[in-house]
Amino acid sequence: MSSKPAHPIRSYPAFLWKAAGVATDGNAAFYAWMTALTAIFLVGVHAYAQQFAHGLAITAMSDHVSWGMYIGNFTFAVGLAAGAVMMVIPAYLYNDHEMHDVVIVGEILAISAIVVSLAFVNVDLGRLDHAWHLMPVVGRFNWPISMLTWDVVVLSGYLFLNLHVVGYLLYTRYRGAVPDPRWYVPFVFLSILWAVSIHTVTAFLYSGLGGRPFWNTAILAPRFIASAFVTGPAFIVLALQVVRRLTSFHVGDGPILTLLSVLRVTVLLNLFLVGSEVFTELYSGGSHTASARYLYFGLHGHHALVPWIWSAIAMNIAAAVIFLSASPKTQLWGIDVACVLSLCGIWIEKGLGLIVPGFVPSTLHELIEYLPNEIEWKVTLGIWALGLLVFTVGLKLAVTIFTGRMRAEEA
């Protein structure tokens, strides 16, 4: 460590330049990974360019099912971003030191997941060129009445909070200085509350619509939070496993065990809430439960979503069984499998399984089904590739700085 930290302002350009170097430099595996992601991203860009030119008519959406794959993925990605807070809480509220050392992984996940969710909203817009109408002051921002404006506020707020914390920590370490808690701890605490708000507001987006009984339920926000607290930790466990296998960054068993104990609770909580909802919908019957019947069993010969939702339930149950029974000491790979299973399960449940039944049957009880088409799959994969690019670059930068291989010249 240098005795005197580098100048906080003058060393910034060099920091950015070196960061760009780190982001584009690595071994053959790194290049292969980044090239593959870029290629998938470009496939997405190409599909989106077609959609932009010819209109959303080239997707599978219609006036009957007017939101689909994009809004489903948006919802899932917001959950992922919110779930990252499950690292922040032990690290800062419970002073778990080992977690504190790696909490930056969670914050980078939050940033990447918000980028993903914002991208999904934007590709879903009919008029991207009118998006500036959403800006406060120059546009007409229907706040506080429209829940979508709340979502804009909380999502961009969460993005900035996490960008600030991550940027501050990395830059200070780069300069060889000790981070000043006054400059980031208040933001970290704010981000904990904020994380809950992003997924709550996103749930309110749907649950506030009285004309859509499938969404118009108070359990939606709790369900969103419960599933977010599964996907966030599950993704982070996988990321930590990769980091400790592929880099010299030290990740102890502690954080993984802590996240596992979180998962053991949340995965059951999530299943419990799903169960409560399914019971209420199916036991009472009546036309307001038609969407749930469509989702789980099919309605009048239409059952496009049935195999999806039952796979989701099977994956979630299998994940719960593994989380609760596998020994993390000897069967870490089992935990990995369970993480993948619960991510896939909730991706279906909080994606297509949440959005599409809201529209089937339609408000006039017409049964028009929806499954994403090729364009939507390509755009979707492209956006997730973009998210992984952001996540990889962020992680690489953090690992390089934290292991002392990128630092400022001495002042």
Next chain:
Amino acid sequence: MDELTRRAALKTGGATLGAAAFARALAPLTEWEENVSVDSFLQKHYKEMNKLEMSVVLARLETEALEEHGVAVSISDPRPTPGVSFAYALNLSVCIGCRKCAVACHEENNHDRATNNSYIRVLEMKKGGIDLEQGRTDYKHPVPDDDHFYMPVQCHQCDNAPCVKVCPVEATWKEADGIVVVDYNWCIGCRYCEAACPYHARRFNWQKPEIPAEEINPDQAYLSNRIRPQGVMEKCTFCLHRTRNGRMPACLEACPTGARVFGNLEDPNSEIRWVLENKRVFVLKEDVGTRPRFFYFFDE
């Protein structure tokens, strides 16, 4: 070559390839047909334009219609008349489900021809109840059928309109005479309003509407039947380009049975007032609290 220059060369090569691939990926953008001039991009919200600005916009839209569709149209901007508040009522005892209203709407409002779009959906319902779940819109047999009655559904111009509440950019709002409108040049196409509407009254322009020049209705208004751009929301406006000028909505004029009653709620001698005062009227989905201006009734 030493390691550093080799890496630099690799990176430059990679960046060049990447940029080329990116340009290639974006190529379909050149097929975009929308006419987005700087003026239209920067156009202000309807409520923020003064008379002069509005006249400039109307002239521009007329020119664009001529260029894109080859028809001379006239686009006006009729405003609500003080003391006028519109409402609609529909007699379910006489409606025969012939869909003439839906067709008239299709033609009057310059809807896309290929998708056969219309703001009106006619539900065929089982007699003996008003259960939407038993209704269907895709009936093909001769009408009327003895076991059924028919219920056309269009925008209910709700006084507590969920679509207006949810719009993040105030691109849709309720006018003083009760009509809910959309500024097609302000809508961002998020379709939140379409999800919010309990009556499936809103339609999205999934692509640019196509209408043969000779079929275009040239009598247009900014807030109603002008040809919509791609990617924005549209809806029934009670034909405000007609009704604000003292005429009846196209759907009413087309109805062969006289099932439709339209008028000014504030005029005590209007037919609509008579219906509301003397018939047993009901609104659809009263429980969702939308307070519609569209009523249904049966003859005794």
